[in-house]
Amino acid sequence: MALLEVRDLSVRFVRKSEPTVSAVDGVSFDVHPGSTVGLVGESGCGKSVTSLAIMGLLPGRGTEVSGSVNLEGSELLRLSQREFDRRRGKDLGMVFQDPLTSLNPVVPIGLQVSEVIERHRGLSRRDASREAARLLDRVGIPDPDRRLKEYSHQLSGGMRQRALIAMALACEPRLLIADEPTTALDVTIQAQILTLLKELVAETGTALIMITHDLGVVAGMCDEVNVLYAGRIVERAQRHELFSRPRHPYTAGLMASVPRLDSPRGQRLAPIEGSVADNIPWEGGCAFSPRCGNALAVCGERAPELETIEQGRLLRCHNPIGAAELERAHD
Amino acid sequence: MLRYTVRRLGQLLIVTVVLSVLLFGWLRALPGGPVSALLGERATEESRARLVQQLGLDQPLYVQYWKFVQRAITGDFGVSTGVQPGTPAMEVFLQRMPATLELSVLALLLAVAVGIPLGYFAARRQGGWLDNLSITWSLIGVAVPVFFLAFLLKYVFAIEFGVLPASGRQAAGIDATHATGFFVLDGLLTTEWDAAWNALVHLLLPAVALSTIPFAVIFRLTRASVLDVVEEDYVRTARSKGLGAMVVRGRHILRNAMLPVVTTIGLQTGALLSGAVLTEQVFNIPGIGQALSLGFQRQDYAVLQVVILATAMVYVLVNLLVDLAYAAIDPRLRTR
Numbered sequence: 001m002a003l004l005e006v007r008d009l010s011v012r013f014v015r016k017s018e019p020t021v022s023a024v025d026g027v028s029f030d031v032h033p034g035s036t037v038g039l040v041g042e043s044g045c046g047k048s049v050t051s052l053a054i055m056g057l058l059p060g061r062g063t064e065v066s067g068s069v070n071l072e073g074s075e076l077l078r079l080s081q082r083e084f085d086r087r088r089g090k091d092l093g094m095v096f097q098d099p100l101t102s103l104n105p106v107v108p109i110g111l112q113v114s115e116v117i118e119r120h121r122g123l124s125r126r127d128a129s130r131e132a133a134r135l136l137d138r139v140g141i142p143d144p145d146r147r148l149k150e151y152s153h154q155l156s157g158g159m160r161q162r163a164l165i166a167m168a169l170a171c172e173p174r175l176l177i178a179d180e181p182t183t184a185l186d187v188t189i190q191a192q193i194l195t196l197l198k199e200l201v202a203e204t205g206t207a208l209i210m211i212t213h214d215l216g217v218v219a220g221m222c223d224e225v226n227v228l229y230a231g232r233i234v235e236r237a238q239r240h241e242l243f244s245r246p247r248h249p250y251t252a253g254l255m256a257s258v259p260r261l262d263s264p265r266g267q268r269l270a271p272i273e274g275s276v277a278d279n280i281p282w283e284g285g286c287a288f289s290p291r292c293g294n295a296l297a298v299c300g301e302r303a304p305e306l307e308t309i310e311q312g313r314l315l316r317c318h319n320p321i322g323a324a325e326l327e328r329a330h331d
Numbered sequence: 332m333l334r335y336t337v338r339r340l341g342q343l344l345i346v347t348v349v350l351s352v353l354l355f356g357w358l359r360a361l362p363g364g365p366v367s368a369l370l371g372e373r374a375t376e377e378s379r380a381r382l383v384q385q386l387g388l389d390q391p392l393y394v395q396y397w398k399f400v401q402r403a404i405t406g407d408f409g410v411s412t413g414v415q416p417g418t419p420a421m422e423v424f425l426q427r428m429p430a431t432l433e434l435s436v437l438a439l440l441l442a443v444a445v446g447i448p449l450g451y452f453a454a455r456r457q458g459g460w461l462d463n464l465s466i467t468w469s470l471i472g473v474a475v476p477v478f479f480l481a482f483l484l485k486y487v488f489a490i491e492f493g494v495l496p497a498s499g500r501q502a503a504g505i506d507a508t509h510a511t512g513f514f515v516l517d518g519l520l521t522t523e524w525d526a527a528w529n530a531l532v533h534l535l536l537p538a539v540a541l542s543t544i545p546f547a548v549i550f551r552l553t554r555a556s557v558l559d560v561v562e563e564d565y566v567r568t569a570r571s572k573g574l575g576a577m578v579v580r581g582r583h584i585l586r587n588a589m590l591p592v593v594t595t596i597g598l599q600t601g602a603l604l605s606g607a608v609l610t611e612q613v614f615n616i617p618g619i620g621q622a623l624s625l626g627f628q629r630q631d632y633a634v635l636q637v638v639i640l641a642t643a644m645v646y647v648l649v650n651l652l653v654d655l656a657y658a659a660i661d662p663r664l665r666t667r
Binding site: 055057081082084085086087088089090093094096098101102103104105106107108111115116119120151153164167168 | 563564565567568569570571572573574575576578582583586587590660661662663
């Protein structure tokens with residue numbers, strides 16, 4: 001049985017005097033214990049909103065969340081804030097994008113780690129502090145006893161993200177959500193943080209939802225990948241399947257726009273034409289069709305459904321890559 | 332931290348010296364002067380000349396100033412000529428200071444105790460009835476002049492309903508021991524509870540009148556600051572850890588939101604001291620505010636000098652304390 005079952009999750013932002021924005025539109029996926037699932041897409045595709053909806057951290061006013069988020073048999077979307085507070089940090093934790101702004105500048109690092117231990121594991125202030133030192137040591141922060149008393153401005157970017165990871169994993173949650181955990185870091189530090197996350201996930205058996213726009217991160221971390229576009233999943237596949245045979249033109253476009261060391265000299269990168277601003281609403285057809293090289297007439301008229309094309313593989317496309325080749329093979 | 336404190340105290344010295352020069356020249360440039368104030372318009376030339384000489388006003392200004400400085404260093408600011416004729420100016424100040432301090436501290440406590448929680452809850456329910464009501468209230472607080480509000484409060488609560496006393500610091504009939512000059516404190520120290528209560532009741536109306544402007548400023552700033560802070564990523568992090576509402580509120584929101592508020596509390600001492608002049612007038616409280624207005628009416632150089640200098644020093648000192656407190660809350664200022 002899946003650890004987390006997300007079914008038909010939709011998030012709509014309703015603002016007075018502004019048109020309603022559908023940020024997430026019927027997203028469903030499972031996360032199995034100990035596995036790593038990627039949510040991939042460019043800015044505004046709804047990947048962060050999905051994670052905040054799972055965590056129950058979306059602003060209450062002006063937000064409509066529907067569908068179901070089921071963690072180990074309990075429905076998270078029906079929890080009150082008070083009930084949710086007893087689960088957040090304990091059963092599910094989150095690591096955020098920008099470690100500088102995600103740490104409280106006027107509270108010592110040690111207290112920011114130990115407060116979550118105190119809260120959920122019922123340890124005394126002193127024991128929690130000792131446990132915090134052990135955790136800081138585990139995430140690779142040298143001299144943890146001294147660091148406990150320091151503040152976020154005294155730590156480097158990588159240290160800050162390590163501290164945030166220590167906080168999120170302090171109670172060994174069953175599920176960890178990492179929202180672009182390396183985007184704000186130097187390239188060299190990025191690799192260290194990813195390695196650390198990988199180690200910790202393996203060690204604690206925590207399932208991980210990895211949210212990223214970086215296909216390199218996906219290739220290094222994820223078992224299964226969901227590609228999101230304009231609030232909907234457009235393709236799902238196991239990592240190797242996805243990289244060796246991308247079927248959705250958007251997935252293929254993402255891969256083509258990543259520079260590769262083994263590409264011939266002088267070959268230009270192929271970015272995806274246009275921007276999310278060119279999207280059409282899903283009601284009127286495929287949102288990606290204005291930017292799609294494979295678009296047919298039908299793409300601008302009717303939105304494609306998410307269909308299972310083979311075992312463990314889902315696709316939402318009228319004219320996927322490789323369709324013409326397959327047809328020719330059939331003839 | 333120590334070096335910083337010493338430097339700031341040095342600044343205090345400079346402020347005091349510059350202010351004393353300005354004050355000295357400016358008071359003497361005013362038309363009239365203590366002689367006419369003391370003797371009246373129909374005094375003879377002879378008696379005028381005698382008094383001028385007696386007060387040393389016939390000497391050049393710089394000589395007068397130098398003599399003033401020499402005596403001021405020993406704490407002697409001359410003798411009051413108008414407010415309490417014959418009493419040393421310093422004594423006049425020391426007698427009256429507790430009344431003003433008591434009033435200002437109570438007013439500031441009221442402003443903080445009401446302004447900060449109200450600012451927090453107004454922000455958390457932005458656009459709700461509490462928010463709108465508090466904003467309107469704080470607008471009225473700033474817009475209505477202190478003396479008008481003081482009269483209004485006095486009229487309604489003291490005269491129409493008669494629930495609170497209209498003037499003074501303590502009822503005449505109460506037999507109270509006055510050790511420190513702070514009447515509420517005296518009552519508490521000597522366990523004369525009725526005296527302490529009576530003094531507190533007398534302070535209530537003037538303190539409410541005096542607190543309106545500081546309250547409005549503190550409320551507004553707290554509200555704006557909380558609105559900013561709740562949007563911060565670290566508040567989201569705190570909530571992602573499932574900390575209880577109290578911890579998120581106190582440790583993660585308020586602690587950050589208080590930083591600008593603390594600074595403004597220091598700046599409000601200015602508003603308190605100037606407001607005290609008017610409030611003490613309306614409620615007939617014998618404090619330094621009243622001494623200041625009497626001093627101007629009667630051209631009492633000695634009292635004016637000591638009161639204005641001391642007030643300025645209090646203002647600078649309070650703001651030094653506030654800056655030190657700021658560093659205590661914000662670790663980013665401590666390490667450099």
